[in-house]
Amino acid sequence: MASSFSIKHQPGFTAIAATCFVVLYLPIVVLVVYAFNAAASTSEWGGFSLKWFQSAWQNTQVIDATLRSFQIGATAAILATIAATMAALATTRTAAYPGLTFKYAAINQPLMVPEIVTGVALLIFFSRIKIFTGYSGLGYLIAAHTAFCIPFAYLPIRARLENMDLTLERAAADLYATPWRTFRRITLPLLWPGILAGLMLAFVISLDDVVITEFVKSGGQDTLPTYMLGQIRRGITPEINAISTVFLLLSVAIVTLFFFISRKRD
Amino acid sequence: MPEQPGRNAIEVRGVRKVYGTGESQVAALDTVSVSIRENEFFTLLGPSGCGKTTLLRLIAGFDFPSAGEILLYGQDIAPLPPFKRPVNTVFQSYALFPHMTVAENIGFGLEMLGKPKAEIKARVGEMLKLVKMEALSGRRTSQISGGQQQRVALARALAPQPKVLLLDEPLSALDYKLRKEMQIELKRLQHETGITFIFVTHDQEEALTMSDRIAVMSSGKILQVGTPWDIYDKPAERFVADFIGETNFLTAAITVMGNGKVRATLKSGAAIEATVAEGFQPKGNATVVVRPEHAKLTNGKGDLSGTVENIVYFGTDTHIHVHLDSGEAFTVRQQNTRSASCGFEKGDKVGISVGNDAAQVLRD
Numbered sequence: 001m002a003s004s005f006s007i008k009h010q011p012g013f014t015a016i017a018a019t020c021f022v023v024l025y026l027p028i029v030v031l032v033v034y035a036f037n038a039a040a041s042t043s044e045w046g047g048f049s050l051k052w053f054q055s056a057w058q059n060t061q062v063i064d065a066t067l068r069s070f071q072i073g074a075t076a077a078i079l080a081t082i083a084a085t086m087a088a089l090a091t092t093r094t095a096a097y098p099g100l101t102f103k104y105a106a107i108n109q110p111l112m113v114p115e116i117v118t119g120v121a122l123l124i125f126f127s128r129i130k131i132f133t134g135y136s137g138l139g140y141l142i143a144a145h146t147a148f149c150i151p152f153a154y155l156p157i158r159a160r161l162e163n164m165d166l167t168l169e170r171a172a173a174d175l176y177a178t179p180w181r182t183f184r185r186i187t188l189p190l191l192w193p194g195i196l197a198g199l200m201l202a203f204v205i206s207l208d209d210v211v212i213t214e215f216v217k218s219g220g221q222d223t224l225p226t227y228m229l230g231q232i233r234r235g236i237t238p239e240i241n242a243i244s245t246v247f248l249l250l251s252v253a254i255v256t257l258f259f260f261i262s263r264k265r266d
Numbered sequence: 267m268p269e270q271p272g273r274n275a276i277e278v279r280g281v282r283k284v285y286g287t288g289e290s291q292v293a294a295l296d297t298v299s300v301s302i303r304e305n306e307f308f309t310l311l312g313p314s315g316c317g318k319t320t321l322l323r324l325i326a327g328f329d330f331p332s333a334g335e336i337l338l339y340g341q342d343i344a345p346l347p348p349f350k351r352p353v354n355t356v357f358q359s360y361a362l363f364p365h366m367t368v369a370e371n372i373g374f375g376l377e378m379l380g381k382p383k384a385e386i387k388a389r390v391g392e393m394l395k396l397v398k399m400e401a402l403s404g405r406r407t408s409q410i411s412g413g414q415q416q417r418v419a420l421a422r423a424l425a426p427q428p429k430v431l432l433l434d435e436p437l438s439a440l441d442y443k444l445r446k447e448m449q450i451e452l453k454r455l456q457h458e459t460g461i462t463f464i465f466v467t468h469d470q471e472e473a474l475t476m477s478d479r480i481a482v483m484s485s486g487k488i489l490q491v492g493t494p495w496d497i498y499d500k501p502a503e504r505f506v507a508d509f510i511g512e513t514n515f516l517t518a519a520i521t522v523m524g525n526g527k528v529r530a531t532l533k534s535g536a537a538i539e540a541t542v543a544e545g546f547q548p549k550g551n552a553t554v555v556v557r558p559e560h561a562k563l564t565n566g567k568g569d570l571s572g573t574v575e576n577i578v579y580f581g582t583d584t585h586i587h588v589h590l591d592s593g594e595a596f597t598v599r600q601q602n603t604r605s606a607s608c609g610f611e612k613g614d615k616v617g618i619s620v621g622n623d624a625a626q627v628l629r630d
Contacts, residue, residue, distance in 0.1 A: 165359065165361065167357050167359055167361040168361050168363060168364075170328055170348070170357075170361065171355070171357060171361035171362075171363075172363075172374070172378075173327075173328075173347070173348040173349045174326060174327075174328075174348050174349075174353075174354055174355045174423075175349075175354065175374050175375035175378055175422070175423075175426065176349045176350075176375055176378040176379050176426065177349055177374075177378045178349055178378075181378060185374075186363060189365045190364070190365060
């Protein structure tokens with residue numbers, strides 16, 4: 001009997017797949033390994049040590065940048081998720097009308113416009129406002145991060161809404177629930193996994209951003225990624241590896257956490 | 267309005283529903299008027315796209331009419347949103363809330379009406395008992411079977427004691443046996459609760475067996491309203507006769523006899539007595555319908571003559587398809603007995619006698 005077609009049995013499949021995985025993960029493995037290097041090199045092994053984690057922990061600049069990253073990330077993710085939820089409701093709970101497609105495009109625009117363009121545009125825009133108002137706090141960074149996080153939060157929320165049976169909301173209205181109570185009792189609880197996914201995604205995207213942050217930040221407003229970039233220009237020590245490793249673990253933890261939350265919900 | 271027995275629960279007056287604008291306008295409902303009496307099991311019957319679900323949605327409030335009024339006990343509810351209408355719906359997909367238990371689903375309407383907790387609990391208990399679901403009150407709706415979900419959907423819609431219950435093809439997702447069971451169950455619930463039911467279906471058998479009255483719809487219009495007996499035996503239009511059960515259509519020359527009766531001269535030359543659809547005044551040639559079970563096959567001469575074309579055995583009866591000498595087709599349904607065959611064979615020359623009260627003249 002002829003076995004059914006499987007891509008696995010195509011010549012070269014295993015080699016290509018293996019190469020892809022090696023190219024993807026080997027550098028990360030090397031980075032993590034050298035975070036535990038006792039020597040001050042990122043390429044020569046000098047024995048096992050946790051001293052770079054210790055030095056990062058005691059580096060006030062690192063702590064400072066990390067806290068700032070979290071502050072910006074958390075605020076921007078929450079604001080972006082609220083905006084994205086409202087946008088998703090407005091674009092799915094309506095009959096199709098001319099201009100709806102344009103609205104989808106407008107909401108998703110930050111995914112398509114090169115970050116460098118947004119960065120430069122915001123730099124010019126915010127610098128005028130800075131001169132005009134004299135305010136130079138974290139507000140600009142939070143506003144910028146919120147803006148480019150919205151489409152990332154929007155996508156999972158909209159996907160969830162589109163898969164939700166509209167009849168459920170109709171049934172609630174039929175059973176004397178006002179539109180607000182229908183939203184509170186039916187739509188929101190069922191949408192919750194989508195909102196959480198959007199929130200996590202927005203947070204991770206914000207935490208990770210370099211380009212726009214680099215353009216928008218004022219002096220002394222380094223986030224963890226821009227701080228690391230600045231350090232690398234002055235020469236790399238395994239401290240960067242240690243910070244990256246912690247960063248990696250954090251991302252994995254967030255994604256895993258979300259995975260379990262969403263699985264439990266369904 | 268004076269309160270009197272047999273008053274109308276719902277009055278639909280000149281309701282139109284038009285979708286789209288300009289050239290692409292489609293009338294889903296074309297000036298429909300119908301009255302539905304209190305405590306009635308009323309069925310809207312028709313093929314898909316006939317406007318029956320649209321009419322139900324307008325009564326529920328999920329959509330608003332382009333013109334006309336919908337009166338609920340004399341009050342125009344057409345402009346009200348669904349949550350302000352004392353009318354509940356059983357959805358085709360049941361639409362149970364997946365994040366709530368069976369009991370929470372049933373209590374939802376009462377909760378939204380702001381009823382006290384103790385009252386909700388008592389009423390939910392009553393409803394669970396009514397639909398025989400007491401044992402599963404704490405279950406999630408995803409953990410119960412399709413038939414059980416159907417019962418919960420019914421209980422949920424009945425719990426707030428609506429003035430009218432709307433049912434949108436609620437049995438279509440169930441298998442044959444369960445559907446038969448639920449048909450009886452629905453009749454029982456309607457009897458016990460005394461609530462007016464408006465039932466939408468495309469299944470003519472379901473409509474005939476369950477309804478007090480039926481409205482047959484096609485292309486956005488109500489063609490005929492009547493008891494199942496009226497609809498089956500005195501169809502007003504060709505579409506109604508064709509949609510409900512099996513029918514033979516014959517062309518005949520009509521001469522009026524008076525008293526609501528006419529003499530119909532068939533193509534074979536034989537003349538039979540026929541009743542006339544209400545409000546119809548046939549002139550010259552018209553269509554006559556005869557149900558297959560109201561005609562008899564004979565070996566000799568009858569009102570019609572032809573050749574047996576096909577014989578189909580159905581267990582309880584046999585359908586004999588005859589090609590008439592006039593070129594028309596005619597089916598006779600004959601009750602089976604255990605010991606004998608139907609007595610005819612393919613190719614036999616046969617006569618057909620039409621019963622005295624078997625023919626109805628109707629609009630094309």
